[in-house]
Amino acid sequence: MNRRTLLATAALGLGLGLGGAASAQGMDKVKACFVYVGPVGDGGWTYQHHQGLLAVEAEFGDRVETAYQESVPEGADAERVLTQMALSGCNIIFTTSFGYMDATNNVAAKFPDIKFEHATGYKREHPNVSIYNARFYEGRAVTGLIAGHMTKSNKIGYIGSFPIPEVVQGINATYLHAKKVNPDVSISVVWAYTWFDPAKEADAAKALIEQGVDVIVQHTDSTAPLAEAAKTPGVIGFGQASDMSEYKTNPDGTPGPRVSSIIDEWSPYYIKRVGALLDGTWESIDSWEGIAAGEVVIGEITEAVPAEVKAEAEALRDAIADGSYHPFTGPLNKQDGSAWLAEGETASDGDLLGMKFYVEGISGDIPN
Structure with missing residues (x-):
């Protein structure tokens, strides 16, 4: 369970x-x-x-x-x-x-x-x-924006724990906000079926990198995906649940893979x-x-991220915090093209808490 x-x-x-x-x-x-x-x-x-x-x-x-x-x-x-x-x-x-x-x-x-x-x-x-x-989806909107700007391959990888609404929210929020700043971006999801298993998490990250992904997003709990990302120059990722700041810098002093984080x-x-x-x-x-109450925190955005991207990410964070922006704001369709949210409409908590669908543009199925 x-x-x-x-x-x-x-x-x-x-x-x-x-x-x-x-x-x-x-x-x-x-x-x-x-x-x-x-x-x-x-x-x-x-x-x-x-x-x-x-x-x-x-x-x-x-x-x-x-x-x-x-x-x-x-x-x-x-x-x-x-x-x-x-x-x-x-x-x-x-x-x-x-x-x-x-x-x-x-x-x-x-x-x-x-x-x-x-x-x-x-x-x-x-x-x-x-x-x-x-x-957590609020934080993933912010890191998704950074991911969309930072990817050079236009391929983002997402390591999912279990196919539950919380994780699906995160995948959708990441993709939508990457897509806003990079229309060519795609997202690939690997399901690890665990919250904490460093070996499985590392294998998932390795598989995504071998597919050409250069941004790793994780919804699992160990630092293994960042450790795997550190092995391939040019691959970046984000701390999950905690800051994982030890991956900001590589042992040789060069910038590490962790460019920011979502802190619970x-x-x-x-x-x-x-x-x-x-x-x-x-x-x-x-x-x-969420962000407004200080329960979801965006960790330090490192110098590896261009100043203008950092400023844009911080502006999005602040807009979510003050309530002027909701990460799920229409017009938005579901993956099958059916209408979900009309222009200016925001997702209800009920929709989010029961989310078992991808938004339009994401390929693949959500396992049962």
């Missing part, structure tokens, strides 16, 4: 239909616990969630105690770990993978006085459960939610924030 999917409108409606009362009173001290699907040192997804834990410690000092367990498989093991955490005195538990969704709700039912926060799911079956996600910044959310439990205002919510 993959971790970061949000289902379509009907499922979203299930979550939005369940409100939660605020906590009756504040707390002098909170024990905040985190369950990670990967290792803290993965360099991507889990690493960034752990940075959020550290930010909570820095914000609240001795008013908070933290605990975490890494590399917890999705499934029965997750329910066991969550039960142990609940019994160990955790007041709020963050479960940071989609596949923990059922386990989170099952354990929450048994411990109604403990708050549970589930990343990227859609079920809020109990008033002590919240769900949260980030609008969970710290604001974690600080807000632990703070709400401390001050007695915690309530069950469904959160989906």
Whole structure:
């Protein structure tokens, strides 16, 4: 089971239909616990969630105690770990993978006085459960623009994890914004069917490079695609989930493949939610924030990117942040040529959360 999917409108409606009362009173001290699907040192997804834990410690000092367990498989093991955490005195538990969704709700039912926060799911079956996600597609619009300008072969490669709406959003946003600045661009997708497997990710990057791709975009979590890109002069890529800044410069001092990054910044959310439990205002919510809230951050754009391209990318970032631009704005058609968005119309959250189609111009099928 993959971790970061949000289902379509009907499922979203299930979550939005369940409100939660605020906590009756504040707390002098909170024990905040985190369950990670990967290792803290993965360099991507889990690493960034752990940075959020550290930010909570820095914000609240001795008013908070933290605990975490890494590399917890999705499934029965997750329910066991969550039960142990609940019994160990955790007041709020963050479960940071989609596949923990059922386990989170099952354990929450048994411990109604403990708050549970589930990343990227859609079920809020109990008033002590919240769900949260980030609008990663906003960041991919910005890096897609950079990719469209930077490619010399006009071929962009995309390493997809699983064929779920979140990833399809990213592919479409990347392509659309590359196409805006480079009408000749094409995008090729390789599905890795994993979130974190450096060997598979490296193989996917190598296969794309062998097809003539000179820009690698990844929706997987390790640094392996950037390491593979570094082996071929002229191939660039982007940090995923974390900055991956170690790939800005090669060992010989020449510019490295990483020209920017999409950073998942969970710290604001974690600080807000632990703070709400401390001050007695915690309530069950469904959160989906992006660049404007600081949860999706565009990492440093390096000097390898021309100044005018950097300025254009930063302007797009700022327009998304202030709400004057939406990455999915019509006129847009679906891959089969059928109309999707009319002139000036923007995609609804329901369309995005259930996105299982490519936009017009992308070749290939989305696997079932």
